[in-house]
Amino acid sequence: MNKDCTNSGCECTPNQSIKCTVNNCAHHCQDTQYCGLTEIQVGTHETNPTMVECTDCQSFKLK
Template sequence: MERPNKSIECTVSECSHHCQDCNYCSLDKILVGTHESNPTQEECTDCMSFALKA
């Protein structure tokens, strides 16, 4: 099964990279970006490695 990366905590269980049984990402690394031109708070940031679970 997917191996949790203890350096990347994540609660987005809808993502195919989420470990499901624990709140970690299974990827070796992720890319974080923003959808804002001038990000000012955490809601402005996004995990660009997100992939919707099939």
């Protein structure tokens, strides 16, 4: 799979270690609830994160 290839038009291999329900992400495997990346980057937009809402999938790419 081409590293720059999005899943709309490219085959997606679900990574069963990364569950995902964000259907408008280019890395989302549309027929399953998994991400097609081999790894993701998780980050935060807060100085001192204390809740799940403070974290972000920084691997997100709009399709």
